[in-house]
Amino acid sequence: MAEKDQQHEEHRLIAERRRKLGEWRNSGAAFPNDFGRTHLAADLQRNYAEHDAEALQAAAIPVQIAGRLILKRVMGKASFATLRDMSGDIQLFVRRDDLPEGVYQSFKGWDAGDIVGATGLLMRTQTGELSVHCDSLRLLTKSLRPLPDKYHGLEDTEVRYRQRYLDLMTNPTVREAFYTRSHIVRYIREYFHAKGYLEVETPMMQPIPGGATARPFVTHHNALERDLYLRVAPELYLKRLLVGGFEKVYEINRNFRNEGVSTRHNPEFTMLEFYEAYSDYRVAMDLTEDLLRGLARDVLGTESITYQGESIDFGSDFARVTVAEAVVAQNPELKGQLSSPEALRLRLDALGVPTQPHWGVGKLLLEIFEKTAEGELRQPTFVTDYPTEVSPLARPRDDDPSVTERFELIVAGREIANGFSELNDAEDQARRFQQQAEEKAAGDAEAMHYDADYIRALEYGMPPAVGEGIGIDRLVMLLTDAPSIRDVLLFPAMRPQAADKAD
Known part of the structure; x- marks a missing residue:
């Protein structure tokens, strides 16, 4: 018709x-x-x-x-x-x-x-x-x-996302995916409660957008007569709570980043962030492995799942490799040259990745990792030893200050979690904030602001600690076999239709 x-x-x-x-x-x-x-x-x-x-x-x-x-x-x-x-x-x-x-x-x-x-x-x-x-x-x-037609249901993907109420009404499998999402969040809460963590809430509107390198959304508060930012991460507020004496805290929160939209990215998304005093990044990796293995078993009844036709095994020990090892595995010609900015720039040029003059070895190395190595890591893998240059909140390794006690968990070629031993040296943190501020002034819209109050908090003393963020949306994608982040968000961000623009 x-x-x-x-x-x-x-x-x-x-x-x-x-x-x-x-x-x-x-x-x-x-x-x-x-x-x-x-x-x-x-x-x-x-x-x-x-x-x-x-x-x-x-x-x-x-x-x-x-x-x-x-x-x-x-x-x-x-x-x-x-x-x-x-x-x-x-x-x-x-x-x-x-x-x-x-x-x-x-x-x-x-x-x-x-x-x-x-x-x-x-x-x-x-x-x-x-x-x-x-x-x-x-x-x-x-x-x-x-x-919609009772035999075929609502099949138009664009309409399904825009009119989710109609999608839920007519597609039982879609309803089941969101029941699973609720199950996942409930399991996570129960897991951290059982381990003695305190669930807290931190501001969504912040005077300084901190805790991640990301472009923020800006709003204006009329009564306070000031601009505020929708949070890009709750990290700096949660670590203030460590200073205050709450030694094990977590938050399941909404974050907002004014960046691109794709099958993996939505401008607002859900994160789990947790912080534990007197622990380091090794403890967090062990906890994360235990959490995800138990989650798969509880939600799906198995530790081996299928994602987009690919078998993912949460039952075996997660692999652990360094950024440098992962880069060399995919770029063997760089073996022995990872400290050479010239060699790294040449490789990025060959990959068609534009670079900035102020980028150091750490930033160049990370770009190569994300372009060539990250997508090749299919089974759950902890990637460790991220360069200090690209980890402004992480504690440097004692034996090699050029890298940090930081990891990312990569599954099916995408980041699921990011964690590190926290930097609790107020003077070192102040220097890194200053460097970020200089990069922002040089045109890096995603560089962090200088947060003087957070430095003040650190000056009172924060215990050694570990913190981590886990992307709930991407985790739900894995456990529901969803190809796009829009499939696990009830109301994903969409470009306006012609009728919307006319209005």
Whole structure:
């Protein structure tokens, strides 16, 4: 059907539904709010899975259910319908002679998408399907727009993201992915609670955007008469809590970065960040490995998962390699030349990666790693010894101050976590902030600001500690086999449509 014909048909169906709504309003019964539900579809399907027709008839189990009318098959004096609630689907068996006068006639005029309440006894049909034999039916909400095709569901990816309510309504697998996301977050909270961590909340609007090298969003507070930034990370506030005496803290938070949008990036995203005093990055790596292994087992029932056709094993020990080792493995010609800025620039030139004159060896090395090595790490791998130049908040290694006690966890070629032993030397941190400020002045929009209050906090003394951030969205992508971050965000950021721009 041509697009214009489809639009015409949709307008006709909407007009017809509005006519029905008008009749309903005139009856004085429109949009009631006094129907109480006693059961969910999935609970009924699970609890009575073993009951045959005779057992159900003998038990005479009364139920009250409510949900969206997904499918209706009218057959004379008896009909079948499918009702969908938050848990799943259940069938209704509707017979004219079992209902109050006029209800069956009204039911025949109801549309797919209408929200309905039903009461009756559980039964099994001749085909063995668990059903509710209705003795009462009520229309609770009139749907004015037709649902997508019942056999194919909502398939247009763009529409699915923009109208997530319609996607959830018609695609049960999508609903399941977001139930899984909730399960993941709940497991993480329980895990850290069991280890004695305190869950805290830190500001989303900050006078200085700190804790990550990223471009922030800017807003203005009228009463305070000042610009504020949506946080790019909660790190500096969580470490202030270490100074204050909360020695094990975590936050599951929303962060905002004014950067590109892709299958892995959304301007706002969810992070877990945790900090523990008197521990270092080795402890965090062990904890992360234990957390993810237990998470996969609890959520999926297995430590070996499949992501986009590739087997990912969380059950085996995670590999550990340094940045330098990973670079040489993919760029053997650089062996013995990792300290040469000229050699690194030549390699980046060959890769087509533009460089800046002020970049040192550490930044050049990281660019090569991200371009050539990161994507090759498929199984869970801790990459360690990140250059100090690109790790402004991490503690340098005692035996080699050019690198830090920092790691990133890479799975399926993408960063899942970033952690390090914290820099608690106030003077060293001040020098690094100053260097970041100079880089910002030179044009690096992602360089950090100088945070004088954080330096003041460090001057009171922060215990040695480790901190880490884990990307919840990317973790959910892995555990739900989602190819795009938009598949695991209920309302992802989208470019405006033509109609939006016109408005």
